[in-house]
Amino acid sequence: MATEYSPKELMACVAARELRDGEVVFVGIGLPNLACNLARATHAPNLLLIYESGAVGAVPVRLPVSVGDPALVTGSLMVASMAEVFQSFLQNGKIEVGFLGGAQVDRWGNINTTVVGGDYAHPKVRLPGSGGAAEIAVNARRTLIINALSPRAFPADVDFVTSPGHRYHGTSRAALGLPGAGPVRVITDRGILEPNAATGELELAAIYPGETVDGVRAQVGWPLVVRDSLGTVAPPTAEELRLLRDVLDPKRLFLKG
Amino acid sequence: MSKLVSMHDAIAAHVRDGDSVIIEGFTHLIGFAAGHEIIRQRRRDLTLCRLTPDLIYDQMIAAGCARKLVFSWAGNPGAGSLFAFRRAVEGKGPPLELEEYSHFGMVARLSAGAAGLPFWTLRNYGGTDLPVANPRIKSVTCPYTGEVLATVPALRPDVCIVHVQRADIHGNAQVWGLLSTQKEAAFASARVIVVAEEIVDEAVIRADPNRTIIPGLIVQAVVHEPWGAHPSYAQGFYDRDNDFYVAWEQVARDEATLARWLDEWVYGVKDRAEYLARQPDLRARLTAKPRPSGSVDYGY
Numbered sequence: 001m002a003t004e005y006s007p008k009e010l011m012a013c014v015a016a017r018e019l020r021d022g023e024v025v026f027v028g029i030g031l032p033n034l035a036c037n038l039a040r041a042t043h044a045p046n047l048l049l050i051y052e053s054g055a056v057g058a059v060p061v062r063l064p065v066s067v068g069d070p071a072l073v074t075g076s077l078m079v080a081s082m083a084e085v086f087q088s089f090l091q092n093g094k095i096e097v098g099f100l101g102g103a104q105v106d107r108w109g110n111i112n113t114t115v116v117g118g119d120y121a122h123p124k125v126r127l128p129g130s131g132g133a134a135e136i137a138v139n140a141r142r143t144l145i146i147n148a149l150s151p152r153a154f155p156a157d158v159d160f161v162t163s164p165g166h167r168y169h170g171t172s173r174a175a176l177g178l179p180g181a182g183p184v185r186v187i188t189d190r191g192i193l194e195p196n197a198a199t200g201e202l203e204l205a206a207i208y209p210g211e212t213v214d215g216v217r218a219q220v221g222w223p224l225v226v227r228d229s230l231g232t233v234a235p236p237t238a239e240e241l242r243l244l245r246d247v248l249d250p251k252r253l254f255l256k257g
Numbered sequence: 258m259s260k261l262v263s264m265h266d267a268i269a270a271h272v273r274d275g276d277s278v279i280i281e282g283f284t285h286l287i288g289f290a291a292g293h294e295i296i297r298q299r300r301r302d303l304t305l306c307r308l309t310p311d312l313i314y315d316q317m318i319a320a321g322c323a324r325k326l327v328f329s330w331a332g333n334p335g336a337g338s339l340f341a342f343r344r345a346v347e348g349k350g351p352p353l354e355l356e357e358y359s360h361f362g363m364v365a366r367l368s369a370g371a372a373g374l375p376f377w378t379l380r381n382y383g384g385t386d387l388p389v390a391n392p393r394i395k396s397v398t399c400p401y402t403g404e405v406l407a408t409v410p411a412l413r414p415d416v417c418i419v420h421v422q423r424a425d426i427h428g429n430a431q432v433w434g435l436l437s438t439q440k441e442a443a444f445a446s447a448r449v450i451v452v453a454e455e456i457v458d459e460a461v462i463r464a465d466p467n468r469t470i471i472p473g474l475i476v477q478a479v480v481h482e483p484w485g486a487h488p489s490y491a492q493g494f495y496d497r498d499n500d501f502y503v504a505w506e507q508v509a510r511d512e513a514t515l516a517r518w519l520d521e522w523v524y525g526v527k528d529r530a531e532y533l534a535r536q537p538d539l540r541a542r543l544t545a546k547p548r549p550s551g552s553v554d555y556g557y
Binding site for chain 2: 052053055065067068069073074079082086110120122124128130132133134135137138160162164176178
């Protein structure tokens, strides 16, 4: 029986399925947080959640609305100082998965959360900036990008590289000496992009039920390569939807739309 | 000797025009009461330093206190934008000089300051435009491994203001819950003002010394200011006022509305006690539900 679901609900499910039990995840607010807690409630009960604010092993009983929510502290395993979070956990290689997203993602998986339009000193739109994103993109062993597709959000080149992807002005991550693998999946609202193993350019790797290749291509600002063996993605299960809607985000703070 | 003074006197004595100031707290324990007092005393040309400027620096920018912002994430956490900041940077308001890092970069700057070192190294910024935007992000070659590491200069503010759950009159300050960069910021700064939800006897501090994050020896002034972190929160005392953060989007979006808010809630009140008296519902809405920890045994 077909069940109705929203693109964001499927994005949260796809992200949750990427996480393996026992992994250490650097979590952000919104869909990443929902994905991690969905994974914890289904196939990955031993997922260890770390928030940049310092909560380690957080088990939030209410939906956190910011990375510094007090519910992340209550019942956690450890409260680390932010120096410990970035140095002892992230830079020291203890974070296996980091979640990222932003106003712009380009063909190499570079992310812009700093300025759009104009130049850095005189931007058309000023965004919040890096926060912890740059260091997560550099140091997490792998990252997952969650971003809805649109031509504005997926230009060929971002206006400003806040968080590095697979190539910076032609230079690869390896040549730049970045320790992490970079974005291994870009989870969008229509399909999943993955980097080409040789070049790092994002390609269409899987498509969601009801979406078309042309529909995806129209949302991306570069000639998107489509893999020969294009994967399909299972829709959310009834249990995944129940958890998302009734338990994790009952007020639909992050699932609406 | 007691360092206990009023907020007015602490700011009057220790925050001067042109100072670099760090009001600490990451989502948790943000020193709103101190920021409001700085606005009321009309300090000017401040260099405001914080990882997340949050609403308090947006208010201080709107009030004309700031010449420069040193930061790593300038948004309204969980709600949206900082509009006074955006107006300044997008050329629609009084100009504001920026010095921008990432969180790790700011943490590293404070770590260097707290360690008395000129700079700090970190494995970061490769493949990003941040060092292009901010030439103070440089690099160094490790003399042992040859690895090229990013460097950031020490941050040594003139004044650090930390909001804590409890302190004694000497400034020995204890915090639980999210720790932010309070300890590093305090040790990095020339002067430290501790603002506490509760003033406790020195014996309370001594009964649980592991919980002390700032020793009185680096503190110049202690202020007793219950609910001084509202609309942020103090673990075990009161919850974050998320409704305020969401509502702020509409207040700050328009310059005139924001100015009226400052008139009513900052210039229009004498101090934090009066700010609280005007919001009698806060306690019922936000007071924390108890969740006491076990205690440990320091015996030997």
